[in-house]
Amino acid sequence: MDFHQFKEEVIAHSKEIGIDKIGFASADVFGELKARLKRQQELGYQSGFEKGSVQERTEPGRLLPGAQSIISIALAYPSKMHDAPKSKKGDRRGIFCRASWGQDYHNVLRDRLHRLGAFLQEKFPEVELKTMVDTGELSDRAVAERAGIGFSGKNCAVITPEFGSYVYLGELVTNIPFAPDDPVEDSCGDCNICVDACPTDALVQGGQLNAQRCIAFLTQTKDFLPDEFRTKIGNRLYGCDTCQTVCPKNRKKDFHNHEEFEPDPDVVKPRLTPLLSISNRQFKEKFGFISGSWRGKKPIQRNAILALAHYRDETAIDELIRLMKEDPRPVIRGTAAWGLGKIGNPECFQAIEEAKRLEEDEKVLYEMEKGLQFLEQ
Ligand code: SF4
Ligand code: SF4
Numbered sequence: 001m002d003f004h005q006f007k008e009e010v011i012a013h014s015k016e017i018g019i020d021k022i023g024f025a026s027a028d029v030f031g032e033l034k035a036r037l038k039r040q041q042e043l044g045y046q047s048g049f050e051k052g053s054v055q056e057r058t059e060p061g062r063l064l065p066g067a068q069s070i071i072s073i074a075l076a077y078p079s080k081m082h083d084a085p086k087s088k089k090g091d092r093r094g095i096f097c098r099a100s101w102g103q104d105y106h107n108v109l110r111d112r113l114h115r116l117g118a119f120l121q122e123k124f125p126e127v128e129l130k131t132m133v134d135t136g137e138l139s140d141r142a143v144a145e146r147a148g149i150g151f152s153g154k155n156c157a158v159i160t161p162e163f164g165s166y167v168y169l170g171e172l173v174t175n176i177p178f179a180p181d182d183p184v185e186d187s188c189g190d191c192n193i194c195v196d197a198c199p200t201d202a203l204v205q206g207g208q209l210n211a212q213r214c215i216a217f218l219t220q221t222k223d224f225l226p227d228e229f230r231t232k233i234g235n236r237l238y239g240c241d242t243c244q245t246v247c248p249k250n251r252k253k254d255f256h257n258h259e260e261f262e263p264d265p266d267v268v269k270p271r272l273t274p275l276l277s278i279s280n281r282q283f284k285e286k287f288g289f290i291s292g293s294w295r296g297k298k299p300i301q302r303n304a305i306l307a308l309a310h311y312r313d314e315t316a317i318d319e320l321i322r323l324m325k326e327d328p329r330p331v332i333r334g335t336a337a338w339g340l341g342k343i344g345n346p347e348c349f350q351a352i353e354e355a356k357r358l359e360e361d362e363k364v365l366y367e368m369e370k371g372l373q374f375l376e377q
Helices: 003-016 030-041 054-058 105-123 140-146 193-197 273-277 281-289 297-310 315-324 329-342 345-358 360-375
Strands: 021-026 071-077 129-132 167-174 234-239
Touching: 003 021, 003 105, 021 054, 021 140, 030 054, 030 315, 054 071, 071 140, 105 129, 140 167, 234 297, 273 315, 281 297, 281 345, 297 315, 297 329, 315 329, 329 345, 329 360, 345 360
Parallel strands: none
Antiparallel strands: 021 071, 071 167, 129 167
16 A cells, blocks of 8 residues: 555545644654653642553553554634623623633544544555544643644643644544654744743743643632632633633634534623522533533532632622522532632621531531631731
């Protein structure tokens, strides 16, 4: 088989099935990444959502015996929303990050990878494949970098010359000896804008992320949010785009190539107060199809409470008091108590005092104490 010719056919087919960029990489061990992951582990910078051992994450041959190449694909997503509703006083709204706009990208990317895989199979029946998107063992970013999709920025995103960093990445490990592409020759240079703009100093030494400090990760946790970050998440309900939106390489990058990624403004920028009383069924109906709902409604509700506290939204006080007194989940009762303290009008403090007398959970009581401390500030 003429693999050079075959590669050209694969590239042409990728365009036909709506893949914005494709690159080819060798399936050699990712040595540099291995060292970095080990360092991340030692420093405690991991998110805990990682899949597989360091070996599995850096040695493609462990995932597909006989692996010879990896095909990396990128699909561009929009950075701007048309007709975004305003977040106004008394009618505040939260925001889901751009990677959660439209349909869950995992499904869209998987569809494209399967179609590409079917093409490979049709043309080369001996092919063996393994596809991966985000939650697979391999690092989508390391593969994309090696395959010439883009370079790795200090914001830890892969930055493509064509679409900036607003791309979803996925890959296909194969046993076909495709010739590798050259990596993109670009870098951040002296720029340090994202490192300086990160609200929680999560980007360390440019290019390394401390996931334990990153809002994108913190918005997905289910427990109480550590105090230090409560005033930093603003109105973010899921994810954080700051280190991408400030990046000069993303200037004027806004691609609407895929209907699937078009956001419904009322879903990705929803009113905050109604979120507090949404049922499981309603949550699933409204948010179930977006990637930002994968952790369920509790983290989103906790973040909505913090967003209302951030805005000191007095119109939410009744609802927050109800949650503090009646919600069965300690994280929600406690966060509501803290939020009421932050809003800080006399009605809030009186309600916390009342609820304290009936509360039995120690962690919630501790949050109530913290809420009352705002009275002294
Ligand atoms: S996503 Fe947000 S919190 Fe995380 S590194 Fe970027 S700017 Fe910082
Ligand atoms: S903001 Fe500057 S330093 Fe950060 S990723 Fe973009 S170019 Fe690189």
